[in-house]
Structures are given as structure tokens and as C-alpha cells.
Amino acid sequence: MVQNGGLTMGTNYIAPTWRMPENTNKDKLSNYSIDFDGADYIDCGDSDDFSFGNGSSDSPFTVSTWVYAEGSSTFPFFDKYPDAGTWSLREYRIEIFGTDKVVLIIYDGSETARHEIYSNSLITRDQWQHVVITYDGRGGADAGDGVKIYINGSESTTTINSYGNYVAMENTTSPVRIGRIGSTYADGKISQCCVFDYVLSENQRTYLNALNNPMAISGGEPIVYYPLGDNSNPTASAGYPNISVVADSVFNFAPNSFINCGDVNSVNSDGQSAFSISCWFKSTSTSGGSLVTKSKNSANFDGYQLWLDATGEVRFYLGSYTGTANTSPWLYVKSANQFNNGEWHNAVVTYNANQSTSGIKLYIDNVEQVLNVYNNAPSVSSSVQNDFMIGARGNSSANGFYYTGEISNVQFWDAKLEASEAETLYNNGQPLMTGTQPQVANLKAWYKLNQSSNWEADNVGDWQIPDVISAFPQSFNFIAANSDAIQFGPSNGLGFDTQISISAWFNQTPGGGNLQQLVAEDKTGSSRNWGIILVSKVPNFQFFDEAGVQVQLVGTALTEGKWHHILCTATGDTSTNGVKMYINGQLVAQGTASNNNIKNDNIQAKIGTQTASTPTYYFDGKISNVALWNTDRSSEKDNIYNNGTPATSYTTTPQYWYKLDNTSVWNPDPANYWTFPNAGEQDNSGIFNFSN
Numbered sequence: 001m002v003q004n005g006g007l008t009m010g011t012n013y014i015a016p017t018w019r020m021p022e023n024t025n026k027d028k029l030s031n032y033s034i035d036f037d038g039a040d041y042i043d044c045g046d047s048d049d050f051s052f053g054n055g056s057s058d059s060p061f062t063v064s065t066w067v068y069a070e071g072s073s074t075f076p077f078f079d080k081y082p083d084a085g086t087w088s089l090r091e092y093r094i095e096i097f098g099t100d101k102v103v104l105i106i107y108d109g110s111e112t113a114r115h116e117i118y119s120n121s122l123i124t125r126d127q128w129q130h131v132v133i134t135y136d137g138r139g140g141a142d143a144g145d146g147v148k149i150y151i152n153g154s155e156s157t158t159t160i161n162s163y164g165n166y167v168a169m170e171n172t173t174s175p176v177r178i179g180r181i182g183s184t185y186a187d188g189k190i191s192q193c194c195v196f197d198y199v200l201s202e203n204q205r206t207y208l209n210a211l212n213n214p215m216a217i218s219g220g221e222p223i224v225y226y227p228l229g230d231n232s233n234p235t236a237s238a239g240y241p242n243i244s245v246v247a248d249s250v251f252n253f254a255p256n257s258f259i260n261c262g263d264v265n266s267v268n269s270d271g272q273s274a275f276s277i278s279c280w281f282k283s284t285s286t287s288g289g290s291l292v293t294k295s296k297n298s299a300n301f302d303g304y305q306l307w308l309d310a311t312g313e314v315r316f317y318l319g320s321y322t323g324t325a326n327t328s329p330w331l332y333v334k335s336a337n338q339f340n341n342g343e344w345h346n347a348v349v350t351y352n353a354n355q356s357t358s359g360i361k362l363y364i365d366n367v368e369q370v371l372n373v374y375n376n377a378p379s380v381s382s383s384v385q386n387d388f389m390i391g392a393r394g395n396s397s398a399n400g401f402y403y404t405g406e407i408s409n410v411q412f413w414d415a416k417l418e419a420s421e422a423e424t425l426y427n428n429g430q431p432l433m434t435g436t437q438p439q440v441a442n443l444k445a446w447y448k449l450n451q452s453s454n455w456e457a458d459n460v461g462d463w464q465i466p467d468v469i470s471a472f473p474q475s476f477n478f479i480a481a482n483s484d485a486i487q488f489g490p491s492n493g494l495g496f497d498t499q500i501s502i503s504a505w506f507n508q509t510p511g512g513g514n515l516q517q518l519v520a521e522d523k524t525g526s527s528r529n530w531g532i533i534l535v536s537k538v539p540n541f542q543f544f545d546e547a548g549v550q551v552q553l554v555g556t557a558l559t560e561g562k563w564h565h566i567l568c569t570a571t572g573d574t575s576t577n578g579v580k581m582y583i584n585g586q587l588v589a590q591g592t593a594s595n596n597n598i599k600n601d602n603i604q605a606k607i608g609t610q611t612a613s614t615p616t617y618y619f620d621g622k623i624s625n626v627a628l629w630n631t632d633r634s635s636e637k638d639n640i641y642n643n644g645t646p647a648t649s650y651t652t653t654p655q656y657w658y659k660l661d662n663t664s665v666w667n668p669d670p671a672n673y674w675t676f677p678n679a680g681e682q683d684n685s686g687i688f689n690f691s692n
Contacts, residue, residue: 034179034228038073038187041180042226049223050080050176050195051091052137053169055109060137062196063094064208064222068128068189074098076181077131077190082174083182087111089172093181094133096123102149102156104133109172112164115144121156128189130209134199139168153209178226194222250280250408251449253289258392258402259447262561266444267294267388267412269304271319271331271378274353276417278425279390280408281347283308283340289403290393291347292410294386303386305393306349307401312338314364316349319378331378333360335369344406346426352416361419366426368419390447408449409433415442475505475624476660478608480513483618485608486676489656492602493521493529494628497546499572500598501633502532503565503640503654504607505624510560512620518566519626521603522610529599531610532568533617534558541568541581541589546597553581553589560621565641569634572597580634585641607658624661627654627680654680 034042044050052059069075079093090107097103100122107114123129129152136146144160178193179186194214204217214222251259269275279292288310295303304318319330331351339345348363362369387394390410393401409431417425421438433450437443478484504518520531522542528550531542537560541553551570558564564584570593571578577590604611607626608619625646633640639651657680664676 034191035189036179036186038185041185042178042228044176044178044224044226046173046175048171051169051171052135052197053091053106053108053139053171055170056168058106058135058137058139058143058168059197060135060199062132062134062198062200063194064130064132064196064200064205064214065193066128066130066191067096067123069096069123069125069186070188072098072125073187074181074184075186075188076177076179076184077186078176078178078193079181080172080174080176081181082172088170089174090114091169091172091174095181095184100125102131102133102151104135104147104149106135106143106166106169108164108166108168109170110164113166114163115147115166116161116163117144117147117149118159118161119149119151119156120159121149121151121154123151132200132205132208136199139166141166150205153206178228191228193224193226193228195224196220196222250406252406253391253403255285255404256402259390261388261390261445261447263386264294264388264445266414269294269318269351270380271329272353273414274351274416276348276350276413276415277306277411278346278348278417278422279306279410280344280431281308281339281403281405282342282344283312283403283405284342285404286310286312286340287404288312288340289405290389290391290401291403291407292412293389293393293401295389295393296386301393302381304380305401306347307393308340308403309334312340314339314345314347314362314369316360316362318351318360318380320381329377329379331360331373333362333371333373335362335364336372337364337369339364344429346429346431348417348422348425350417350422361422363419363422363426365429366423388445390449410445410447410449411437411443412445413439413442414444415439475507475622476664477622478619480516480618480620483609485606485618486658487604487606488658488676488678489605489682491604493600494605494630494656495600496530496628496630497598497600499570499630499632500530501567501569501629501631502530503567503625503627503633504532505563505565505646506619507563507622508534508537508558508560508619509621512560513618515617516619516621517606517608517610517617518619518623519605519607519628520610521601521605523601523603523612524610525612527601527603527611529601529603530570532566533610534619539566539581539583541579543568543570543579543591543593544599545593545595546599547595548599549594551579551591551593553579553591555581555583555588558583563622565644565646567633567637567640569632569637570598571632578632582634582637582641584644585637587637605656625657625659627657629654655682656680 052061063078065077067077075096077094080091081093082089088109092106094104102119102123103116105114105116132150134148138146143166144162149156149158178190198220204219207217208214214225277292281291288308290305290307293305295301295305302320306316309315313334315334317330317332321330322328345365350361352359362371390407391403417438424438425432433448502519506518514536516534518532521529522531528544533540537557539555543551567582569580573596574593576592578593579591580587581589610617636651656678658676659679664674
């Protein structure tokens with residue numbers, strides 16, 4: 001996980017200041033929708049994905065959305081239609097009239113040629129309604145006959161008003177807007193808006209009407225899908241990701257913003273070893289700035305840096321710059337062309353470690369650049385620990401060479417990529433976000449900078465940017481000073497009285513307290529069942545048998561600021577070494593219980609602290625994927641550790657499983673708290689508190 005220094009984002013935003021929970025919402029995929037107050041709208045921009053005509057013929061399409069129209073005014077919800085009366089820029093508009101009828105209007109670019117198709121059935125105001133409109137693309141005078149309107153799964157008969165000699169829709173430059181047509185704005189809620197480039201069948205419409213995931217529909221996925229739920233951000237540019245096109249969500253680096261990934265050892269380079277870097281960028285400034293660096297920010301720098309110069313040249317250096325280009329032990333290359341033109345470009349640097357001019361290649365959009373090279377046997381001081389930065393140069397506090405614009409898909413390999421592999425990455429101008437990557441075994445870091453990122457709403461001010469290679473999911477940041485903790489399960493405890501297994505991923509904040517409880521049923525004193533606590537960075541499993549006799553397993557000190565996995569198990573009997581502790585997949589401690597079964601006092605289970613009436617030992621750092629079984633799962637330790645990646649499923653489903661990801665829900669009213677759904681088998685009503 002990494003954090004940023006004040007970015008303006010173009011990807012997921014999850015924060016309590018704007019999300020609108022609706023426990024009676026229509027959607028089992030998300031508890032949220034976007035509430036349009038009569039002055040808001042979403043500009044989705046212009047894209048060929050939104051156009052279904054070329055002036056001579058029409059193509060079929062389907063629009064499906066959930067609407068909650070308030071008041072009695074016209075409710076526009078999807079259109080490609082200009083503000084003022086430029087008829088040639090009108091393509092289509094979909095809205096609910098003040099008469100409560102759904103209408104689709106298609107235009108062919110002239111003022112007198114259009115079809116208006118109205119539903120004869122009425123929508124119900126102030127309730128969630130599912131609207132589907134299909135058009136078979138027949139075009140011409142009979143185009144209106146090819147339109148069907150469905151409300152809440154039932155087909156409505158339609159009235160068709162046709163004007164002029166309609167031929168086909170034009171592919172205009174008008175942006176698609178959700179919630180606005182001209183000066184008319186939607187008043188109400190919209191969610192799960194999706195567009196298909198074919199006519200949905202009855203089974204497919206029924207599937208969507210039953211609140212199922214549009215991306216899992218049988219048949220072709222939607223070409224456009226705006227959930228308008230918990231991954232949307234009304235205040236951020238491009239804050240409504242189109243889930244159908246993963247690359248559409250990127251990070252927008254405002255002036256003086258950056259991402260600090262920390263001192264990532266896997267992306268180090270001393271100039272003696274081969275490596276490669278790839279990233280996508282679109283500059284919105286002529287001042288240039290750093291794209292990807294692991295370098296000090298000073299006149300004499302040490303490390304490497306890929307940046308866009310103010311001239312628009314892409315430049316890369318590796319080594320130690322001591323003030324004089326021709327004598328410094330460094331390698332410096334630059335492109336012969338300029339790339340600060342406000343368009344997306346892919347930059348790939350490859351280095352084969354032979355410290356010669358031929359040892360380094362720079363590809364921009366799959367074109368090898370003619371390089372200007374300084375070559376003085378590059379080397380990087382082994383004593384320098386530089387942070388891996390995106391969008392700026394420096395260590396933990398970046399203060400120079402800021403980049404302004406968008407960046408996506410930053411990758412690092414500890415091997416040289418070939419020209420054919422650079423071509424694979426370019427992928428005909430579309431970032432290769434899925435599937436097998438070139439030299440995947442050598443890929444050491446991959447920051448997609450898309451909707452896999454998560455705003456850490458429990459600690460306002462930072463984004464979490466998962467590295468796909470470490471595959472760490474979103475997590476919650478526990479701040480000991482804020483007494484952050486989660487209570488879960490019945491108030492009298494989980495009732496695990498025979499066997500137990502506890503799995504958790506955690507990342508301690510450097511310099512935190514010496515005693516930090518990870519997960520436990522433990523009041524200290526005489527009421528103690530079990531618990532995992534970190535004592536001066538050393539994990540301890542405190543297990544009490546039915547007679548109250550303790551088995552305490554002690555691991556070894558773990559590095560703070562790094563992710564670790566712990567699994568503790570107990571067989572619930574007196575078999576030799578029946579109590580075990582695994583750290584990062586390895587057995588580190590084991591012991592034998594004196595008596596059968598587990599002590600089962602009435603103790604509320606908690607994550608991030610123990611259960612005393614005045615809790616102490618608060619955890620400082622991130623926690624993710626806490627899972628508990630009422631059986632001994634030591635035989636499944638490899639499946640649970642999953643090669644260092646939190647599992648998305650288990651061979652045996654846990655009784656309790658708190659992913660602590662963006663399935664969590666913020667409840668601002670009446671008493672600000674979070675709820676954390678249990679992905680396990682136990683039914684706990686789904687309410688768990690996190691003191692914010």
C-alpha cells in the first residue's frame with residue numbers, strides 16, 4: 001500500500017463526506033447512488049462508445065439504468081445532446097417527462113428529422129424504478145418501430161411521433177451527460193447506468209432487473225457501465241469510472257501532488273543490474289516533471305529518474321550526479337522528439353547492465369527513440385535509501401520536479417525487456433491492464449492507478465494504491481491515538497470452545513506502541529480466551545485452555561511498515577505441539593496445551609484492541625482480511641497464505657471474515673460509524689463498529 005501527497009484524483013473516491021447510504025436502496029451491488037439535487041450532472045465526455053450512428057445507418061443499442069425521480073419535473077438521465085440549439089450536434093436524449101412517461105428521442109442532425117418514442121406506462125416517482133430502452137438500429141422512417149421501452153421488467157406500449165425524413169443518427173462531438181439536458185437538471189437519484197451495443201434479450205433484461213452485476217451478464221458486457229455508487233466522486237475530475245473500460249480510470253496529478261510508494265526494495269537498481277520501467281502519461285502542462293523516480297531531490301542526486309522535460313523530451317538518468325555531466329558516474333539519455341502535447345503516450349526504458357550506449361533503450365509509443373547519451377559507468381550508492389515516487393522526485397517529502405497531468409500503469413522489472421515486449425506493452429495504444437505481462441516472473445512492481453485504488457476514508461488525506469504484484473487489497477488504517485477498533489460477533493464471544501484458527505494481514509506503523517493487539521477475545525486479568533498481540537514488533541499468540549492454563553507462542557521481530565501474514569491454530573486437545581503460529585507461511589512457534597478445549601468466557605471479540613472495559617493496547621497501522629474458523633486449519637496454511645497474496649476464497653469458508661476493503665459502509669446518521677460485512681458463514685446482522 002502507498003500513500004499520496006495531495007492528489008486530485010480521476011479514480012475511485014470513497015469518503016463519508018458525500019456518500020449517501022440508502023438501506024432501502026434498489027441495489028444489492030452497492031448501498032449507494034448519486035443524488036442529483038436539480039443542479040448537478042455528470043459530463044462523461046465524447047467517445048465513439050456513446051455513438052450508434054454515422055449519418056447513413058444506425059446500430060443497435062440498449063440503455064439500462066435505475067432511477068429515483070423526485071418531484072414532478074422532467075427528469076433527464078442520459079443524453080448526447082448540446083446545451084443550445086445546434087441541431088447538427090444532437091444525437092439522442094432519454095428522460096422522464098413531467099407526465100411520468102419515459103421517452104427516447106433520436107435525431108439525424110437536422111432540425112426537422114427525428115423520432116420521439118414515449119412509453120404509455122408511467123414510472124412511479126419517489127421510488128426506485130428500472131428502465132431499459134432497446135433499439136434494433138433499423139433506421140429510416142420506421143426507426144421508431146425498432147424501439148422498446150421496459151419499466152421494472154415489463155414492456156410498455158409506445159407512442160411514436162416522427163418528424164421530417166429521418167435517416168440515421170450522426171456521430172457528433174456532443175458529450176454524454178447524465179442528469180442534464182440543456183438547462184433541465186435531474187432531481188433525484190441515478191445508479192447502475194450501463195449501455196450495450198446490442199439489444200438485450202428477455203433473460204438479460206430480467207437479470208438486470210433482479211439487481212445482478214451487469215459485468216457478469218450472459219452475453220457481451222456493457223460497453224459503458226457507470227455504477228454511480230461507492231466508487232464515484234462528485235468533486236473529482238473523471239470521478240465516475242466507467243467500469244467497462246478499466247483504463248478509463250487514471251490518476252490526475254494536480255500541481256505539487258505525488259505518490260510516495262516508500263522505499264520499495266524490489267525496485268532498487270545500482271546500475272550494475274538489468275531492469276525495465278514502463279508507464280503511461282498524458283501531460284497537461286508545458287513545465288514537464290518527474291514520472292517515475294527513485295532518486296534524492298538535490299543538486300547531487302543518486303538513483304534513477306524517468307521524467308518529461310519542459311521541452312517535451314522524455315529523459316532518463318541512472319547513477320550518481322555530482323554536478324558535472326561529463327564526469328559524474330551516471331547514464332543520461334533523452335528522446336529526440338517531444339511528447340507534452342496533451343495526448344496519452346507510453347514510455348518504456350530498458351537497461352541491460354553493460355553500462356554502454358547500446359545497453360539502454362527508450363521506446364515511446366512502441367517507437368525506439370534516437371538517443372542522446374552521456375555514459376560514465378553508472379553506479380548508485382548502496383547507502384542511499386530513496387523512496388519510489390510517482391509524479392515527483394525526492395524522498396519522503398517531495399518538493400521538486402512535480403508532474404502535472406495523468407499517469408497510469410507504472411511497472412518495474414528487474415530484467416531487460418526486448419523490443420517485441422515493449423510492443424506488447426504498447427498494445428496498439430491501449431494499456432495492457434489484464435492478462436499475462438511480458439516477463440511476468442521478473443515483474444517486481446505494478447501500480448495500475450485505476451479503480452483498484454481506494455481513498456482511505458478512515459484516515460482522511462491519503463489514497464491507497466495497491467501494487468498488483470504484492471496484490472494487497474484495500475485495508476483500514478488503525479490509529480492508536482484515535483482508539484480505532486472493531487468489535488464483531490455476539491457480545492458474549494464467538495463461542496469457539498474446541499478448535500480455532502485465526503488469519504490476518506497487518507502492517508505496523510513504524511514507531512508505534514510496544515504492545516499492540518491485533519485480534520482477540522481478551523479482557524486481561526482472569527477473563528482471557530485467546531489473542532494475537534505484537535510485543536515490540538514480535539507477534540505473540542496467547543491461547544488459554546479450558547482450565548485457564550496459557551500457552552504463549554512467541555515469534556520473531558517483524559519489520560514495521562511492511563505487510564505480514566499471521567496464522568494461529570489450535571487443535572483443542574493436548575496433542576503434542578497442537579498450538580501453532582505461522583508467519584508469512586512459515587511455522588515459527590508451536591506448543592502443547594495442558595488441557596482440552598478453549599477457555600470460553602463471555603468476551604466481546606475485537607480487532608485492533610483487547611476487550612477490557614477501558615481498552616488499551618491499540619493497534620497502529622493497517623489491517624486487512626481477518627478470518628476466523630472454529631476448526632484447526634493448519635493443514636490449509638498454504639492455501640490461506642496464498643503465496644503472499646490475500647486469498648479471495650478459502651477451501652473451507654471461515655465463520656468470520658472481515659476483508660476491511662471497499663465493501664465496508666460508512667453510516668453518517670445518526671452516529672458516524674462504519675459497518676463491516678462478514679464474508680464468512682456466521683450470521684451477525686452485518687453491523688460492526690469502527691470508531692472514526
